[in-house]
Amino acid sequence: MARLTLDHVTKSFADFDAVKDVSIDVADGEFLAVLGPSGCGKTTLLRLVAGFEKVSAGEIRIGSDVVSNSGGSVAPEKRRVGIVFQNYALWPHMTVAENIGYSLKVAKLDKAVARRKVEDALALVNLQGLGDRRPANLSGGQRQRVALARCLVAAPSLVLFDEPLANLDVHLRASMEDEFAAFHKRSGTTIVYITHDQAEAMALADRIAVMDHGRLAQLATPRELYHEPANEMVASFISQGILLPADVLSAEEAGHCKVRVLETELVVRCRPGELPRAGAKICCRSADLEVSADSSGFDGLVKRVIYQGGAARIEFTPAAGPDLTLHFEQPDPVTLVSGAEARLRLKSGWLIPAAGPAS
């Protein structure tokens, strides 16, 4: 178990920065998810931590050891990290037991001890008795478990997962998710878990690092990410947040301030110390929108109604902002029809902090 520190890490390929100035501190035993759209540099970040890539600038520490900086890089085989690869990377020419026992054999562990450890690892992932099989004869979920057992058997200080569930069907995903969570609880290992699936990240992680074009957009708990996104990218990326232009009218008071949005006034949550300013943005969730029952709110046009069983997803264009699209759910009975005029009301929102260093 060890803490992992990334200190202003940058990785450039030729003139392209795949990871830009990322600083993350993962506490001992923490489960950190790294979340971001495809191509934002997640895998590169993981490969930097594992030591397959060398940093262009910055420093990486595992525990108290510096493992990467511009002065050099500790070889991956010396880092004591475990990786569960997206496609499992099981060695086809070895049995399940040989796969799992490989690191013990490399470390020249006593054969009997190694055998017992392999048995234990198999039991840990519920694969007792499958040690003699070849990886080719296992199902996807079983392979995933072998990969997990293989990385655990060496008792790594840090376990890295690279989209481990991306190749599994929806059904298996849920059960493997449970298993990862249980495993984390049991072992208390520090985990860095890469995914592009928000639900997965939210379900598993203590904290989530959202990445965008190689930069760290926000590092926070799942709850904070959802309710208090630090910037527009996080606001719109997490749960399809709705961004609306707004002017801040009053200074922050008890975590709230007054804004003008879509030509109506609204009290939204905000960071301490916010002052009146123009050209701000607020983030709303679809749950913050409802059909106005009285004269409050703003008018607009229902663009589309997509019935989804039990409720409909409504896409709405406010008259005050013809370029904007708001979406929310109206439960049965669905009264809105596409092309109709309607009046909506915002219940709440979050004032996105002025651009500056991410928290």
Add this chain to the structure above:
Amino acid sequence: MPTRIRESRGQEMALTAAVAVVIVLLSLLPMLRLVKEIVAPGGTLSAIAIETGLRSPATWVATWHTLVVGIGGTLLAVLSGTLVAVLVSLTDIRGRSALVLCYVMPLMIAPQVTALAWLQLFGPASPFLKLFGAAPPLGTKNPLYSTSGIILLLGVQYGPLVFLLVRAGLRKLPRELVEAARAGGANWFTVLITIVLPLMTPSIMAASALAFVSCVGNFGIPAFLGIPANYLVLPTLIYQKLAGGGPAVLGETAFLSVLIGVIAMAGILAQEVMSRRRDYRISSTSLSAEPYELGRWRPVIQASLWLLILLVLVLPLFGLVLTSLVPGYGIALTAKTATLDNYRFVLFEHDAANRAFFNSFWLSIAAAFFAVIVAVPVGYLIAWGKQRWVRLLNLSVELPYALPGVVLAIASLLIFLRPIPFTGIQLYNTVWIILYAYLARFLVLALRPTISGYHQIDRALEEAAQVAGAGLFTRLRTIVFPLVAPAAIAGGLLIFMTALSELTVSALLWSSGSETIGVVMFSFEQGGDSNYAAAMSVITVAVTFVLMLVTNLLAPHLPSGVLPWRD
């Protein structure tokens, strides 16, 4: 300034250094030595070697002959290879794998064996023609002892080479391109002429260049067919000069061998230039086109293809077997005269032949074994390495094989004519100089399949071992080698088959005691003992066939394209 981290790159450095040493010794050293001999014979810069070479009329005649048979053989090979590739790849012809196997077979047979087989088929002593009483009277000139004979056999030998490259190109042709043209109203033949063949230009060009280099550098065919007619090409001219003059004429032959190298390179450059003129890149990948239905033409075309196989493979081999069973020159083969004496003689009685079998077998095994061992780490650095200069290494390994064998043979002679400095070890006139040349020349045959093997392996398999704590050598031994072994070993078997009856290199490097099968076969034929030569050929062809069958067992574990005869 950040603290320096203790990196453990020792194994990686050691591996890189070892690979660099091997490549320098096997590829760069011979090429540089040869160039030095040309521009600075005896150590001082001078143009004497070049001038002497250019002044000799024999040089010009042989160069002319080389160009004639090189271009003629290439044309024939490209025409026949492309035609067969189109028929086999784009139509609904039946028995495709068998056709491919049989058509590609001549490639696995040494050129001098091909030459011998055809000579036996058409000569006045031909046991085959005698079967029908159709043999010309003894003393008649064999029609193959001629320019057109050489061109014909070069075409037969290298048509399959063109076939393989063009077929690989055709397989990548996306069906949409063909279907779009069909939908535009073009019939199949128009599509072939206006779409398919133009798009195949890069493949056909590359195949032509390869066929040209092979034809120009070929020794076996012009040696068997040209020397008796006193029709010399550059490789045979070099052979005759060396055979007559020994080391004294080495400088002169060095010039000639560089001349071959230049002609070969000119062919490759011409291909580059032609291919660059237009954009032939095919961007999409998709299924290949539906085969064209030949309809009522199918039996005819199928029959003609099998007739072609009969002509280029079955009959010559049949003739070879017949000759090997005849007791002496010109005797007709009957149930009474048929004998295995020739086999007994070459296998058990003739000393040089005995030695040749022994030498060739262990030379081939050693070359194959070494190549497999070296190909795995070299392939690792080339396919997976991060250093850019390693890619240059790849080029330099290709060079000794891309250049005609004569070039490498002369370079080896130059290097080892004198004892190796500091050690006093003398390789000249021993079998070891042949081994050196084989290692240098054939390494690439194992390296190519190994690299394509690497490209098929998920790199994460190695990385998983790395995070498990395995150092580079451990990973190479326990993970990487088992995974690329089938490809590397298949490459090794190809080397064995090629080296077993190799003649071009050993003809220039052999000495008494270090004969190879090819050399003894050649001297039997030159001495008029075609029956013995035929017996030896049949034995090597049989060994080759058996090895092909054995290699086929590896096929399920190999990247496609490693075994040329597998469809």
